Amino acid sequence: MSLVNECGCVPVLGALLATAAGIAASFLQDLDQPADHRRQVGAFPVQHTDMTSRTLHRRLAGEGTSVRKLQEEVRESLADELLESGLTLTQVGEALGYGEVSNFIRAYRRWKGLTPHQSRKRMQGSA
Template sequence: MHLTVRTLRRRLDDEGSSYRLLLDEVRQALAEELLATGAIRLEEIAERLGYGEVSNFSHAFRRWKGMTPRQYRQRRRLDAMS
């Protein structure tokens, strides 16, 4: 991209975004995708997304979706069966 950190911050700010917001969006999308497969343990998902602890991942996921990762996974399974 050949941008300085300052220029990138300024451009993100102009768009009403930030590095933290973009990181959250990417993590949320990947978490939903990985949870939907059902084959990957929560510990591994948390690690893949850069969380040091599963509890930190679970807290972030609850903030994004209003439910725990386990609840989300269960709901996806039930929806797939109906």
């Protein structure tokens, strides 16, 4: 079971799936699969073992998206849920696939316009 599932973030993934279609939707569904039932493409899970990574990238491009865009969308959607769960920034960064916490902090600032620490303080203040 992944850290994402342990933190109860699966409803966030469900919301993403509700808006996705085609290959992108089945690509996102793989996040709920155990790690031993999928392979990795660019540090992002892929269940389509019958499809080369080039074919996957081409089909996603045909749907107006990419592995990178899907990865960023998932990471952004899960970030707040993981922060609210009380995990450290290092744990949140690792759960989202960042090798360094500084990379997670920069990405979060790009998505939200404030740092994870500032966001967590706001979450605690509104609770």
